[in-house]
Amino acid sequence: xxxxxxxxxxxxxxxxxxxxxxxxxxxxxxxxxxxxxxxxxxxxxxxxxxxxxxxxxxxxxxxxxxxxxxxxxxxxxxxxxxxxxxxxxxxxxxxxxxxxxxxxxxxxxxxxxxxxxxxxxxxxxxxxxxxxxxxxxxxxxxxxxxxxxxxxxxxxxxxxxxxxxxxxxxxxxxxxxxxxxxxxxxxxxxxxxxxxxxxxxxxxxxxxxxxxxxxxxxxxxxxxxxxxxxxxxxxxxxxxxxxxxxxxxxxxxxxxxxxxxxxxxxxxxxxxxxxxxxxxxxxxxxxxxxxxxxxxx
Amino acid sequence: xxxxxxxxxxxxxxxxxxxxxxxxxxxxxxxxxxxxxxxxxxxxxxxxxxxxxxxxxxxxxxxxxxxxxxxxxxxxxxxxxxxxxxxxxxxxxxxxxxxxxxxxxxxxxxxxxxxxxxxxxxxxxxxxxxxxxxxxxxxxxxxxxxxxxxxxxxxxxxxxxxxxxxxxxxxxxxxxxxxxxxxxxxxxxxxxxxxxxxxxxxxxxxxxxxxxxxxxxxxxxxxxxxxxxxxxxxxxxxxxxxxxxxxxxxxxxxxxxxxxxxxxxxxxxxxxxxxxxxxxxxxxxxxxxxxxxxxxxxxxxxxxxxxxxxxxxxxxxxxxxxxxxxxxxxxxxxxxxxxxxxxxxxxxxxxxxxxxxxxxxxx
Ligand SMILES: Nc1ncnc2c1ncn2[C@@H]1O[C@H](COP(=O)(O)OP(=O)(O)O)[C@@H](O)[C@H]1O
Ligand SMILES: [Mg+2]
Numbered sequence: 003x004x005x006x007x008x009x010x011x012x013x014x015x016x017x018x019x020x021x022x023x024x025x026x027x028x029x030x031x032x033x034x035x036x037x038x039x040x041x042x043x044x045x046x047x048x049x050x051x052x053x054x055x056x057x058x059x060x061x062x063x064x065x066x067x068x069x070x071x072x073x074x075x076x077x078x079x080x081x082x083x084x085x086x087x088x089x090x091x092x093x094x095x096x097x098x099x100x101x102x103x104x105x106x107x108x109x110x111x112x113x114x115x116x117x118x119x120x121x122x123x124x125x126x127x128x129x130x131x132x133x134x135x136x137x138x139x140x141x142x143x144x145x146x147x148x149x150x151x152x153x154x155x156x157x158x159x160x161x162x163x164x165x166x167x168x169x170x171x172x173x174x175x176x177x178x179x180x181x182x183x184x185x186x187x188x189x190x191x192x193x194x195x196x197x198x199x200x201x202x203x204x205x206x207x208x209x210x211x212x213x214x215x216x217x218x219x220x221x222x223x224x225x226x227x228x229x230x231x232x233x234x235x236x237x238x239x240x241x242x243x244x245x246x247x248x249x250x251x252x253x254x255x256x257x258x259x260x261x262x263x264x265x266x267x268x269x270x271x272x273x274x275x276x277x278x279x280x281x282x283x284x285x286x287x288x289x290x291x292x293x294x295x296x297x298x299x
Numbered sequence: 300x301x302x303x304x305x306x307x308x309x310x311x312x313x314x315x316x317x318x319x320x321x322x323x324x325x326x327x328x329x330x331x332x333x334x335x336x337x338x339x340x341x342x343x344x345x346x347x348x349x350x351x352x353x354x355x356x357x358x359x360x361x362x363x364x365x366x367x368x369x370x371x372x373x374x375x376x377x378x379x380x381x382x383x384x385x386x387x388x389x390x391x392x393x394x395x396x397x398x399x400x401x402x403x404x405x406x407x408x409x410x411x412x413x414x415x416x417x418x419x420x421x422x423x424x425x426x427x428x429x430x431x432x433x434x435x436x437x438x439x440x441x442x443x444x445x446x447x448x449x450x451x452x453x454x455x456x457x458x459x460x461x462x463x464x465x466x467x468x469x470x471x472x473x474x475x476x477x478x479x480x481x482x483x484x485x486x487x488x489x490x491x492x493x494x495x496x497x498x499x500x501x502x503x504x505x506x507x508x509x510x511x512x513x514x515x516x517x518x519x520x521x522x523x524x525x526x527x528x529x530x531x532x533x534x535x536x537x538x539x540x541x542x543x544x545x546x547x548x549x550x551x552x553x554x555x556x557x558x559x560x561x562x563x564x565x566x567x568x569x570x571x572x573x574x575x576x577x578x579x580x581x582x583x584x585x586x587x588x589x590x591x592x593x594x595x596x597x598x599x600x601x602x603x604x605x606x607x608x609x610x611x612x613x614x615x616x617x618x619x620x621x622x623x624x625x626x627x628x629x630x631x632x633x634x635x636x637x638x639x640x641x642x643x644x645x646x647x648x649x650x651x652x653x654x655x656x657x658x659x660x661x662x
Contacts, residue, residue: 196384199351204445205372205401214397218388 049275066276078252079260090235093175098182106190123180131244134173163253166246170254174241182227189223225296236285257281302327302485309356317343318509333489334496335506341489349378377446378455383438385430392426395444416447436467456488505529527658536626541582548574565597569662583652591629595645601625603642
C-alpha cells in the first residue's frame with residue numbers, strides 16, 4: 003500500500019475501533035458489576051445490619067454473627083452440609099467413574115447407557131427432585147417396592163429424621179453424576195490405546211491396568227471433579243427445597259436452604275447475609291484444604 | 300527348532316481381509332524385517348504375533364508352542380511401539396520394571412534387572428526421570444529397555460524409528476544392530492523404509508496388500524527380486540522401468556527394443572526359454588546401472604531437470620521421459636554442478652533385469 007493510498011482520515015477512523023473493544027467487554031462487565039459484584043459488596047454491608055428490605059438497614063455490628071454461632075439451626079445446617087459432602091462427593095466420583103468405565107468398554111448398550119447417565123444433568127433439579135420424591139415415597143415408591151421383593155422393610159426415605167439426608171443425597175448423586183460421567187468419559191477416551199496395550203503386554207490384567215495406568219492418568223480430572231462437586235454440594239439447595247424443605251425437624255436442612263428461609267420467609271436479610279458470609283468462609287477453607295490434599299504431585 | 304513360526308496366518312476385519320496367508324519360519328536370533336507400503340498389513344501381522352489382535356485363521360508358534368490362546372504377557376514377546384507408549388506418570392526405572400512388577404518379582408531383584416538393561420542402553424543417569432523429561436532418542440531407548448528387561452524370546456518393533464529425526468534414525472539403527480548382536484535375540488521389525496530393512500535385516504519379508512511378495516536376504520532381494528514390485532520397492536532411488544518388446548531370442552541372448560532406445564536393439568546376453576519374439580516385457584534398470592555419459596552401447600536420451608548430489612555419487616532426474624521418470628547416476632557431474640538438458644545415458648546391459656507381461660522376473 004502506498005503512502006497516498008492512506009489518507010489522514012483513514013487513521014482517525016481507527017479510533018472508534020478502540021471503543022468497540024470496550025463496548026464488547028461492557029456487555030459482560032456491566033451486568034457482572036451490577037448483578038454480581040455490587041450485591042456481594044452490599045450483602046457484606048447488610049450482614050452487619052438489621053434489615054427487612056423495607057426501610058433503611060439499621061447497623062447492629064457483629065450481632066448477626068454472634069446470633070448465628072449460637073443458633074441451633076445454623077449448627078444443624080452446617081453439620082448436615084458436611085454430611086452431604088461426605089456422601090455425595092464420593093458417591094458422584096465413584097459412580098461417575100464406574101459409569102464412564104462401563105460406557106468406555108464400547109459394549110452394545112453403551113450408547114444407550116451414555117444417554118441414560120448424562121440425561122439427569124440436563125434436567126432441572128426441580129424435576130429430579132419431584133421424580134425422586136415419587137421414587138422414594140415410603141408407601142408407594144418404586145424403591146421400597148423393590149426392597150420389598152428382597153424381603154426388606156420399606157424405608158421412610160424422606161419422612162424420617164434418620165433417613166431424609168440420605169434420601170436427598172441419593173437423588174443428588176444421580177443428578178450430579180452426569181457431569182462427572184462426561185468429564186471422566188472424555189478423559190478415558192483421551193488415554194492413548196498404545197499405553198493400555200503396552201501394559202497388557204507387560205502382564206497387567208484389566209484391574210491392574212485400571213489401577214496402575216488408567217486411574218493415575220485420570221488423576222487431574224478426578225481431583226477436578228472432587229473439587230467442583232464439593233463446592234457445589236456445599237451450596238446444595240434445590241433438591242433439599244423440593245424434596246423435604248429441610249425436614250423433618252431440620253434433619254435434611256442445608257445452609258443455603260436456611261439462608262433462603264431467613265431472607266425470603268422471615269425477611270431477616272441482615273441475618274441471612276451473615277450466614278452467607280459464614281458459608282462463603284467454609285467453602286473457601288474447604289477448597290483451600292482440598293487443594294493441598296489432591297494437588298498434582 | 301524355530302524360534303517363531305507363522306502358519307497360514309490370516310486376518311479379516313468383517314469383510315475386509317487384511318492378511319492373506321502368511322507363512323514364515325524364523326530361526327533363533329534372526330533379525331526379520333517386514334517391509335511394505337503403508338497399509339499393507341505390517342502392523343496387523345506384528346500385533347497378531349504379539350497377541351493384541353486375534354487370528355482369523357492359521358497359527359503362531361513361539362518356541363515350538365502354539366500361542367493362539369495365550370495372552371500377550373505369557374507369549375514370551377516384548378513389543379516396542381511406534382509411539383514408544385511409555386507410561387507418563389512413571390519414572391524410567393518404573394517404566395522398565397513394570398512388567399517385572401506385574402510378575403511379582405521382588406523389588407531388589409527388579410532393580411537389579413532394570414539396572415542391567417539400563418547399562419546396556421546407557422540409560423543409567425536417566426532412571427529417575429519421567430518420560431516427558433527425555434529427548435526423543437532417549438525415550439526410544441527406554442522403550443527398548445522396557446522390552447529388554449523382560450528377556451523375551453521374540454522382540455517386536457513397530458516402526459520404532461519413524462518419530463526420530465534423520466540423524467538420530469541412523470544412529471539408532473546402528474544401536475539396534477549392535478543390540479541385536481549383543482543379546483542375540485530373535486527380532487521382528489516392521490518398517491515402510493526399505494533402507495532400514497536393507498541395513499538391519501538378516502531376512503526381509505516384503506508385503507503388499509497383505510500378501511508376501513518375497514522373503515529373502517537383503518542382497519537376494521536386491522539382486523534377485525521375484526517380481527517388479529520387489530524390484531521397485533527395494534533399492535534407492537527406485538529402479539527404472541521401460542515397457543519394451545522382444546525382438547529376437549537366441550543362444551546369444553535376448554534382443555529388446557522400445558520407443559526412445561538409442562543405439563539399439565539392446566542385447567541382454569542371458570538365456571530365457573520363456574520368451575519369444577514379439578513378447579511384451581518390462582526392462583528394469585537401477586539408477587546405478589544407468590549412467591549419464593557412460594560408455595555402454597545402448598541407452599536413452601532424457602531431459603534432465605535436476606541433479607541430486609550426494610558427494611560420493613550423483614543422481615540425475617528426468618521426470619518427463621516417456622511414460623515416467625528416469626533416474627540415472629553419474630560418477631561425476633558433467634561440467635558445472637547444475638547441468639540440465641537433454642543428456643545421453645547408457646545401460647550397463649549385464650545388470651539389466653527383464654520382467655514378463657505378468658510382472659514376474661525373467662532374469
Ligand atoms: N481395527 C481395524 N479395523 C478395520 N480395518 C483395520 C483395522 N486395523 C487395520 N485395518 C486395516 O488393515 C490394513 C492394514 O493396516 P496396518 O496393518 O496398520 O498397515 P501397515 O502397518 O502396514 O501400515 C489397513 O488397510 C487398515 O485400514
Ligand atoms: Mg503400521
